[in-house]
Amino acid sequence: MLKQHTGKGIYQTMQKAKLGIDELETELLIRYVVKEEEYEEALAVIDRFSHHPVAVNVFRNYYAELPEGREEMACDLRVIAEKQGAFLFALKTTAHRYLYFGSDEMVHYIGDYRQGLNDEEILHYFGFKDVATFTKKTAGSIDQLPSLDKQTLAPSCVVCGVAVGEVHILGCPVEQCPWCEGQLNRCNCRFDQLGVEEMTDEELLERFEEVLDQKGRIVFKPEQNPSYPTTGEDPGLDMKRD
Numbered sequence: 001m002l003k004q005h006t007g008k009g010i011y012q013t014m015q016k017a018k019l020g021i022d023e024l025e026t027e028l029l030i031r032y033v034v035k036e037e038e039y040e041e042a043l044a045v046i047d048r049f050s051h052h053p054v055a056v057n058v059f060r061n062y063y064a065e066l067p068e069g070r071e072e073m074a075c076d077l078r079v080i081a082e083k084q085g086a087f088l089f090a091l092k093t094t095a096h097r098y099l100y101f102g103s104d105e106m107v108h109y110i111g112d113y114r115q116g117l118n119d120e121e122i123l124h125y126f127g128f129k130d131v132a133t134f135t136k137k138t139a140g141s142i143d144q145l146p147s148l149d150k151q152t153l154a155p156s157c158v159v160c161g162v163a164v165g166e167v168h169i170l171g172c173p174v175e176q177c178p179w180c181e182g183q184l185n186r187c188n189c190r191f192d193q194l195g196v197e198e199m200t201d202e203e204l205l206e207r208f209e210e211v212l213d214q215k216g217r218i219v220f221k222p223e224q225n226p227s228y229p230t231t232g233e234d235p236g237l238d239m240k241r242d
């Protein structure tokens with residue numbers, strides 16, 4: 001006979017196993033669909049939406065069903081309309097756009113984004129008078145539509161990860177110099193401020209941090225984030241004058 005605590009332990013193990021399978025499924029689905037070199041990026045996209053269960057379900061549904069049979073990576077998800085926890089989504093893949101309906105209960109693939117929305121029931125539910133009003137709203141680039149992406153909701157520095165209003169980690173290439181307003185880890189102000197030609201030791205680095213704090217460092221603002229990828233640019237100060 002099982003003792004009570006053993007029973008509880010088995011229950012927890014089962015819960016954990018279930019969670020494990022769920023996670024594995026999405027990752028496996030992605031692995032089947034995307035090119036090997038895109039796999040990490042595809043996972044990162046889902047991770048950006050991991051706080052939003054409906055969005056995660058739409059991505060899962062996309063990878064499980066591949067509506068048009070095209071094996072493409074899902075890149076983004078934008079909100080066209082929202083009502084009482086139900087969403088009308090634009091899903092962007094490498095080369096295509098799709099329309100999805102999603103709620104806590106279900107995910108429904110509507111069709112190709114460019115073909116518009118002809119389902120009157122869905123149109124009216126989301127308050128679109130007719131197909132024309134919907135087409136007007138979705139005529140521009142889907143990048144103009146609101147995102148549920150974590151980065152958009154709570155932006156942080158793409159390189160050092162600090163939140164809005166915080167000081168960057170010293171050496172972050174996104175930090176602006178308070179003297180010249182250039183890139184702090186690349187400009188020559190630190191040599192001017194310290195009166196040296198080279199940063200030769202830790203002590204100079206500490207002194208620089210002091211004068212920097214006295215001047216007042218420029219904290220992270222969302223608009224400082226570069227819109228181009230910064231991968232490969234390692235944080236760090238240039239130790240020698242250019």
Ligand SMILES: [Zn+2]
Nearest residue numbers: 157160168172
């Ligand atoms: Zn930073």
Ligand SMILES: [Zn+2]
Nearest residue numbers: 177180187189
């Ligand atoms: Zn400077």
